[in-house]
Amino acid sequence: MRAAMAVIPLMLLISASAFAGGEIQNVRHWTAPDQTRIVFDVSDGIVFTVHKETGRVFIDFQDTTLKDSLPSTIDMKKPAIEKIVLGRSPGDVLRAELHIPEGAESKVFRLKRFQDRPERVVVDLRLPALEKKESETRQAVKKDRRERIVIIDPGHGGDDPGALGRHGTKEKDVVLQIGRKLRDELNGREGYRAFLTRNGDYYVPFRKRVTIAKEYGADLFVSIHADAVKGTHARGSSVYALSLSGASNEAARLLATNENLSDIIGGVSEEESGEETDAILLNMFQTNTINRSMLFGSTVLDRLGDVGNIKFASVQHAPFRVLKLPDIPSVLVETAYISNPEEEKLLKHRLHQQKIAGAIADAITEFLPAEETGGPDGKIVKKGRSGREDRTAVALYPVKRGETLAGIAKKHDTTLAVLLKLNDMKIDDPLLWGRKIKVPAADSGEEAVQPKKTAGSREPASKRHFLTYRVKKGDSLGRIAREKQVALQVLLEANDMKRGDPLFVGRLLKIPVAGTAADTATAAEKPKKATANGREKMIYYRVKRGDNLTEIARRHHTSVENLMALNSIKRGDPLYVNRRIRVPSPSAP
Template sequence: MDTVTATRRFFLKQLASLSAMLTLSIPAKNVLAKGKTALTDVRVSESNNDHTRVVFDLSNEIDHSIFTLASPNRIVIDLKGVRKSAALVSDENKTKLLKGIRSAVRKNNDLRIVLDLNSKVRPRSFILQPDKQLGHRLVVDMHATSLSPTPIKTSQQQRRQKKKEFVIAIDPGHGGKDPGAVGRKGTLEKDITLAVAKKLKVMINRTAGYRCVLTRDTDRFVVLRNRVKAARKHQADLFVSLHADAFKSPKVEGASVYALSLNGASSEAARWIAHKENSSDLIGGISLDDKDDLIASVLLDLSQTATIQDSLELGSDVLKHLGKVGKLNKKSVQQAGFAVLKAPDMPSILIETAFISNPKEERRLKSPKHQHKIAKAILAGIKNHMKNQLV
């Protein structure tokens, strides 16, 4: 075990006892025996109009994660290895804060629960062990956030809230003074990435409910951090960086997809915390600036872990579709510490569309027809991923 892992485990252990105070729960250790845990009941209660408690009754101990999302406000809870036997949709499950409860099976084995909210809340979750009367329980408490008054909405925000748009940031790699990799025939990576990105933008914007933002739409140089910043400014739900690979040997070929590695994430977390006063929107609207560094680092760590998991799932959906239009260099999603993938709360992938250093692939990358195919495959992968998300 390396020091980082050891330190993280130490923090988690220390914080497990405090989990009721944390916004995100600490996954329970050594959880499930084989076989599925059943969600047997859901109970909702309300006090003082500004506090709602949701209790999930479970047949066994579980591992769960929880995070909040805005526009519209909701809490997402993933229950690992849980099947549903309780009805979640009921008029009794409505309070001043809670609009309703939805659920869907995820990754065949997990249950995702979405608590739709009438306003922004601060959720806290904790696990209760069986006592004389009741069994295993997951408790989610929510209070209306009184810290930030409801801002006056612009008409654009109102439109957005009425019909949630899914915003995809497409990042054409390189640009301007940075040409990226260069093919044997002189093809520049920066031109290919921009051409594919523009095609993708048209396709995405033609899809109902989807909107595309490009981190650059001309041949200009953009530093890596500003690419992520631009995506965050547009409240992007996904970030997809486009590239074309190069290698010494002209024979190497095929596409690959990358997500962030945890090592890359932990060094980045330190940077975020150092600037946490500027990061009030960090984790699904939960501010870190009132937390001390230790708590902030754990919250960030858990958010980033969930984001990486989502990025890996998105990556494998995209990879599957890229495999239909060309060769794959790596059949599974790779992980690395790329700077553009480091937003802690936005699933992000980097796609090496093909090898520009391979003459055959260079030719294909230059062809508008093939660029169109690549763009189509990426969008198909994104759509596939979204179909499996209940958010």
């Protein structure tokens, strides 16, 4: 027996004549795994009422016509909706009849005109049983996890396209493609599992994105976006972390303002768009989590510098709603400027998308090594690697008053992840003054310690031919593999390494070479041709609009660190257009 009909008047005491000529201009839909959204684009101020029965939702539009191009029946067969029937009813009423399956729930609400979007009547149709099942699945992953959990959040979606490129490229499409590639890249690495907040063209409210991350028990949260400005010259990647007060600069403030409008553009009802995170809870966790987010963001920036231009040399911060996760390090990555025609073209290219995904994945494995993974009890446990230990020499360094692990890592040209692994520490462990910690060995006069070989260590292959290469600051295995034209997996096997292993500055790597004879000279130790005065010959380069140190270094076959040393530049220093900087001469060795 059908339930009693409920009538919900949405506008009362308004003259129907005032809305004569009202029109349904379009009917659209967005589908998520557990729900479907129906959107009626309508004339401003249209009057309608809603009636609900078992298996039906009726929306009666007063004094309204249907655009001629729209069909009278729309077959859907989507989650929570079977079809829509549009037709006239007694009393000059245009009725939209939605056929929904048993157990589906509906919510109908109005969205006022906003920016270039017309007034909309939105119907959200949900399957609570399926939502509950998905939530339970996420919580089961959290309970039984044995890998690092990374949540990837492709920005925008559905009615919110995000930024638009000059050639019509939509931000929501390219960031979903990059997000999927990042998920697949991480899932192919031992000790990591990655999940998307959305895996299709639909909008996920901020509150649900936060809920997804919490239910999975995420170790990291990465929101993927593409930037845009009015002009076409801005270029480069940037990384943002949460700020609970102001923004690091005006650009960060404007970006956060635009991104925080997504719930309005995407069409979230007022009751669903409230803040998920309690301000007191945020303040409790802000110092540790935001500091970790900044460290993680710095690692992401370093790796993105291997792929292309960098807009800001340091992590920026602003009050992004999507990053308000009190106990999960979270960053927002602006992969490139979609408003720049050149970068728009790159963002659509599959190979470039894969490079971006690979760079972010490298940063994740560097910041959060897979050896420390969550066990069934939620505690961090060690995950062995066949008893193999890294055979690079280390030294003991006495911690000084006021020092941090991040500062010590920079001082010794290494990463925070390497120090944590060497010292069997977690990122929030206290660092006591006077404690001696292990750091990669260098010519520093510190007490050297050489790790012992273990029984599980493998000897290198004796029948293959190799060059040797000394690792420099800023190197990554991916970059070395590309420069030496060797497959990354071959390089890993030649050096008895796995993805995520730390790469120490000064370490000697074996580079497999073709042929019958091996050149065993160390690449970093080959004799250099001396100039007349015994120094490397320099020229001056004038900085152009859009330049950054990474790109300039690449063009002049040198490193960012070398450029910084030559020109007394520090990380974060602005690089002004027309500034003259010293670079190695093309004729220099």
